[in-house]
Amino acid sequence: MDSETAKKMKPESLMMSYGYKPELSEGAVKCPIFQTSTFVFKNAEEGKSFFEVAYGLRNPHEGEELGLIYSRINNPVLEILENRLTLWDGAEDCAVFESGMSAITTVLLEFLKPGDLLLISSPLYGGSDHFIKKILPKFGIHVAEFKVGQCKDDVIKIVEASGHAANLALIYIETPANPTNDLIDISCSKEIAEYFSSSNKNEVYLAVDNTYMGPLWQHPLKHGADLVLYSATKYIGGHSDVIAGACLGSKVLIKRVKGLRTFLGNMAGPNTGWLLLRSLETLKVRMDTQAFNANKIAAFLSGHRNVEKVYFPGNLTEKDGEQFAIKNKQCLTNGAMISFDIKGGEKEAFRFLNSLQLIKLAVSLGSTESLAEHPATMTHVDVDAALRKELSITEKMIRLSTGVENYEDIIFDLNQALEKINL
Numbered sequence: 001m002d003s004e005t006a007k008k009m010k011p012e013s014l015m016m017s018y019g020y021k022p023e024l025s026e027g028a029v030k031c032p033i034f035q036t037s038t039f040v041f042k043n044a045e046e047g048k049s050f051f052e053v054a055y056g057l058r059n060p061h062e063g064e065e066l067g068l069i070y071s072r073i074n075n076p077v078l079e080i081l082e083n084r085l086t087l088w089d090g091a092e093d094c095a096v097f098e099s100g101m102s103a104i105t106t107v108l109l110e111f112l113k114p115g116d117l118l119l120i121s122s123p124l125y126g127g128s129d130h131f132i133k134k135i136l137p138k139f140g141i142h143v144a145e146f147k148v149g150q151c152k153d154d155v156i157k158i159v160e161a162s163g164h165a166a167n168l169a170l171i172y173i174e175t176p177a178n179p180t181n182d183l184i185d186i187s188c189s190k191e192i193a194e195y196f197s198s199s200n201k202n203e204v205y206l207a208v209d210n211t212y213m214g215p216l217w218q219h220p221l222k223h224g225a226d227l228v229l230y231s232a233t234k235y236i237g238g239h240s241d242v243i244a245g246a247c248l249g250s251k252v253l254i255k256r257v258k259g260l261r262t263f264l265g266n267m268a269g270p271n272t273g274w275l276l277l278r279s280l281e282t283l284k285v286r287m288d289t290q291a292f293n294a295n296k297i298a299a300f301l302s303g304h305r306n307v308e309k310v311y312f313p314g315n316l317t318e319k320d321g322e323q324f325a326i327k328n329k330q331c332l333t334n335g336a337m338i339s340f341d342i343k344g345g346e347k348e349a350f351r352f353l354n355s356l357q358l359i360k361l362a363v364s365l366g367s368t369e370s371l372a373e374h375p376a377t378m379t380h381v382d383v384d385a386a387l388r389k390e391l392s393i394t395e396k397m398i399r400l401s402t403g404v405e406n407y408e409d410i411i412f413d414l415n416q417a418l419e420k421i422n423l
């Protein structure tokens with residue numbers, strides 16, 4: 001396919017072919033797993049020339065791509081995967097990692113230095129929260145945080161009150177928040193970054209963890225984000241069989257991210273890359289089905305007598321004011337993550353979870369099979385108890401990740417388990 005035709009196509013039409021040249025692999029219709037650590041140079045001059053570009057000693061010539069050197073620097077499977085991932089978010093470039101956490105921590109280490117201030121939204125994924133609050137301070141990095149519902153002026157005041165406003169370097173947000181589905185305004189976060197960029201020595205960047213909506217349902221770069229991050233373990237991988245991560249953004253910023261990745265050595269391996277290439281072929285059909293199912297399930301839960309409250313973007317209305325406006329601005333669907341409070345406490349919640357038959361009792365999300373868990377004692381057990389309460393992560397909350405099963409069967413399973421909670 002020529003590149004002009006490719007530009008006219010939707011991402012899902014390109015996931016089987018984009019960036020792969022069969023003639024370079026014996027005509028194989030699928031990209032093989034390039035299970036190799038190193039690549040043979042045609043001659044010493046070529047090796048020298050590849051290294052000059054890889055280490056930034058010279059700029060590539062017009063149309064020159066980075067030559068294949070060593071799989072910590074680049075590998076054909078990863079390059080094809082990265083090119084395909086850019087299509088969904090409309091990004092210039094992408095870097096793939098061996099986990100979501102390695103993508104996130106590499107970005108934090110690349111864009112922060114001792115003395116800098118990092119501004120985060122709260123709550124964050126537990127692993128990100130741990131790294132930011134327990135590990136970054138060891139390197140002299142300060143952290144300020146804001147919560148859902150705080151407006152631009154409140155957040156500016158929080159940054160100023162930290163005493164490090166002049167060193168604000170990065171804003172890091174996660175939206176929708178896990179597990180409450182609370183939304184943070186991406187374009188407003190960008191305005192805050194710009195507000196401080198104008199007075200600070202260096203530009204303040206905005207990074208968004210978009211794992212919860214995946215590459216289909218929310219495009220943070222279009223709302224002003226500089227970097228978008230994924231745990232590719234979730235929707236992108238989508239089959240609960242691989243751990244991986246990704247970071248997308250402009251060529252200039254991803255060059256920095258890939259530079260640090262080379263030296264931390266936390267790139268994904270060829271086998272992981274190949275699994276993700278395979279997963280991307282069905283990303284659209286999987287996620288369409290998950291979003292469709294989630295709407296049906298949320299409607300069912302909202303009407304069940306043993307359910308007290310449902311946390312789902314699709315349930316937001318005009319009455320929810322700002323949250324509803326943010327959803328309409330930046331979310332393309334309601335997503336497929338549903339949290340709900342059942343009537344009762346831990347005992348009832350556990351009885352519900354232990355009664356499930358089709359839905360698996362497991363953490364993680366975005367996979368083909370539906371998964372349910374208890375945030376208060378599992379994914380969010382490490383969150384400070386008072387904060388947990390403030391965020392409504394209580395004993396009665398269940399988090400459900402909607403899979404691709406027939407929605408009637410998922411609802412059947414939820415219903416029979418809900419009927420058992422007060423037996």
Ligand SMILES: *Cc1c(COP(=O)(O)O)cnc(C)c1O
Nearest residue numbers: 099100101125211231232233244
């Ligand atoms: C799972 C997850 C991560 C961490 O990703 P891993 O692939 O498990 O390292 C980060 N952010 C969010 C929102 C997640 O759900």
